[in-house]
Amino acid sequence: MTPSAEQRVADLGEDELIASFVPLLPRGRHTLVPTGDDAAVVAAPDGRFCVSTDVLVQDHHFRLDWGTGADVGWRAAMQNLADIAGMGAEPTTVVISMVLPPDTLVAWVHDFCRGLAEACEPHGVGVDGGDLSAGEQLVVAVTVHGDLAGRDPVLRSGARPGDVLAHAGSLGRAAAGHALLTGGRRGGSDDGLVADFLRPRPPLAAGPAAADGGATAMMDVSDGLLRDGGRLARSSGVVLDLDPLARTVPDVLDALADVGARLETDPAQWVLSGGEDHGMLATFPADVELPEGFRRLGDVRAADEHPAGTVLLDGGPPAVARSGWDHFRS
Amino acid sequence: MTPSAEQRVADLGEDELIASFVPLLPRGRHTLVPTGDDAAVVAAPDGRFCVSTDVLVQDHHFRLDWGTGADVGWRAAMQNLADIAGMGAEPTTVVISMVLPPDTLVAWVHDFCRGLAEACEPHGVGVDGGDLSAGEQLVVAVTVHGDLAGRDPVLRSGARPGDVLAHAGSLGRAAAGHALLTGGRRGGSDDGLVADFLRPRPPLAAGPAAADGGATAMMDVSDGLLRDGGRLARSSGVVLDLDPLARTVPDVLDALADVGARLETDPAQWVLSGGEDHGMLATFPADVELPEGFRRLGDVRAADEHPAGTVLLDGGPPAVARSGWDHFRS
Known part of the structure; x- marks a missing residue:
């Protein structure tokens, strides 16, 4: 689905909105069961996984007039992937919760997903789950996971x-x-x-x-x-x-x-x-x-x-x- | 630290606020490196992990006058643990991102952490990471993980x-x-x-x-x-x-x-x-x-x-x- 220039998230139901952007999200190298069930299932070949979470808030971490939705998606992903690298691990998968004001453009959300994909896909990282809610202020909370591949974590x-x-x-x-x-x-x-x-x-x-x-x-x-x-x-x-x-x-x-x-x-x-x-x-x-x-x-x-x-x-x-x-x- | 009845999160620095509530959070059975580093490290004995995320927004999912901070913490944790059970898995760890208006009472945040702990601790689930930001509306995003213990996930x-x-x-x-x-x-x-x-x-x-x-x-x-x-x-x-x-x-x-x-x-x-x-x-x-x-x-x-x-x-x-x-x- 390509949203029209004026379509807002309130114009779609939650299920319809999710269905419209899920095809834009990458599946990762480690993804066993992708988004769409109660939970995703991800391989942890090392028998451990690293996990970190970061939240970005509109007008605190980003402004809509500073760049595109893809820029926000890129940054939300990348600052999390860096936390995994900071442990000496390789990122495997992210999940994302978003709070969207009802007048958010559907096109912005799709653009955000494209930015996520641009950041994640080259590293084999999947976007394997998420949740949406309405709210007054745009919020993006990303949780990232990584595999240490046998290394000791660097603390x-x-x-x-x-x-x-x-x-x-x-x-x-x-x-x-x-x-x-x-x-x-x-x-x-x-x-x-x-x-x-x-x-x-x-x-x-x-x-x-x-x-x-x-x-x-x-x-x-x-x-x-x-x-x-x-x-x-x-x-x-x-x-x-x-x-x-x-x-x-x-x-x-x-x-x-x-x-x-x-x-x-x-x-x-x-x-x-x-x-x-x-x-x-x-x-x-x-x-x-x-x-x-x-x-x-x-x-x-x-x-x-x-x-x-x-x-x-x-x-x-x-x-x-x-x-x-x-x-x-x- | 026991916050005074009137202390707001804006009265503390971010690091001081975090240091004040981290002792309230449970460490889980599967936690190898707890919160405090770039990422936590969690055991995945099964070689896979389940992951799901949910977001709760003030005045959409909860109201401050309906109950205590502990009620919100309990519910935020429990609705996520249920997603792991829904796959046929056992929950192991959660991480939490929060957006807090600057006038949020520190006592509310501590109470929230106690509710999280009450929900998680009996199941051996750790609260192993998080992130905080200021914002206009209270938002809680929880990501939960689970172990299938060799079971096929039930989709x-x-x-x-x-x-x-x-x-x-x-x-x-x-x-x-x-x-x-x-x-x-x-x-x-x-x-x-x-x-x-x-x-x-x-x-x-x-x-x-x-x-x-x-x-x-x-x-x-x-x-x-x-x-x-x-x-x-x-x-x-x-x-x-x-x-x-x-x-x-x-x-x-x-x-x-x-x-x-x-x-x-x-x-x-x-x-x-x-x-x-x-x-x-x-x-x-x-x-x-x-x-x-x-x-x-x-x-x-x-x-x-x-x-x-x-x-x-x-x-x-x-x-x-x-x-x-x-x-x-x-």
Whole structure:
């Protein structure tokens, strides 16, 4: 069914709406019984599965005028797939609950499903279940699952003093894209940053590669390097000391310099505090060669001079406006 | 932490809020890595897992003045556990995404967690992950998982002409409780019906028992006997023919008679169209003894005179005001 441009979800019954978009959803490599029954059945060849859930709320995590339904579907899926990679696992399947205002365009919902499929299908991930409700505000809750393929899960708590702190993926680009969307966007190179916010591309293969490469701790960076680094450090009972960004990520700062000048923001702020890039932050023993895609950001230190959970920049407290995103405080 | 009576979620940071309620959540029998990392890790001894998701929206599925936070937590968990039972599996773990208006009482959130725990803990089910966001309307999205323990999943599509249609659990009681909540509630015996709506008690063990007992098709009844029966019949390509309710469930009708008279509703309406009891609707070969807790409701017929998906009552179309709940149509 191709919805007309003006068709709203309230124009269809719930069963009819679901029937109209289910054909757009990918079936995964691990799917045994797909969506349509009380529950899906998914293979867990490892005898364990990883599970994580994330919720996106209209006007908090996305705005309908910022991009397409497919952009929202892509991001909803991808930020969840990154959580699985952050454990050292490979994603297998997602299920999705949605709250839709009755005047939501059916075309938007179909577009959302296409974005989900674009994000999931190349990784063999199925969209294997869901639930719909009416409500006042558009909400998307995604639960993702993954298979460790025999690996030990890489937790946040395993970093040890003397380890190297490393990162794979983008830093600060989603934050710059978000800043452009909320004001000051022009065309040209801005579009790349906006796309990095709307459609993050976490280095999913870097997660299992880090696990295979001896990572002692790992997490995906969704709330900013300082805030998520602080969480990893707190879980591990250690301190993280970032080397000067001009030495570790000069190319990242360079690429953000023009937009930073225009928006009167130091790109280092985006790199340190910007979330939603969903790169992999990991620690490795010092004598291990970093897996492909990872670059060194600094060192893990013992919590003696500073309390566990501290993140330093070049040995001192980083000067930042705010330390990442908090959903309940502004 | 015990929140003060007036403390709102906006008074705490996200991390502080989460830290305050995580100790209230049960760890499950199958939990290997609990909540607190990028993902939880859960045992899937069977090499497969079942997964289903449900969303509850304030003022659509629950109202804050109808009951406690614990009631909402209980129901959010239990309606999901029933989906796992409906496959013939045993629930193992749930994860939960919540959207909370900033003025939500912290005490309500803690109470919600206690209700979750009351529902999950006796079944060895863990609450192994979650996500929070601010938003305008309270939303709870639960994803549940289960283990088949070597059983074939019992799908909606396996009913065959000649099978017996049977049911385990309550019928119509949640609908009567809902009707009492929306008007006409007194004390005394009304409270039992209201409790059956606020805190449904699906016969979870009946699901695996039905699978072991040869069920050919099964599902949990969340949207009403006629509507969900129609879904099972459509999936199976058959027609269901219910025997007269006065013959199959006379005690159920009797127990609802007084409240029905007072609210001017035929109890048969609640039994046929009322959802949210989350009983198990299953079909069995005619020569099989029904497992404990199941009672015969009627027969499965071939789709010759009537199209597949039809549900008949005593051979004819049932006279009902509406056929169950649709979230987008009223």
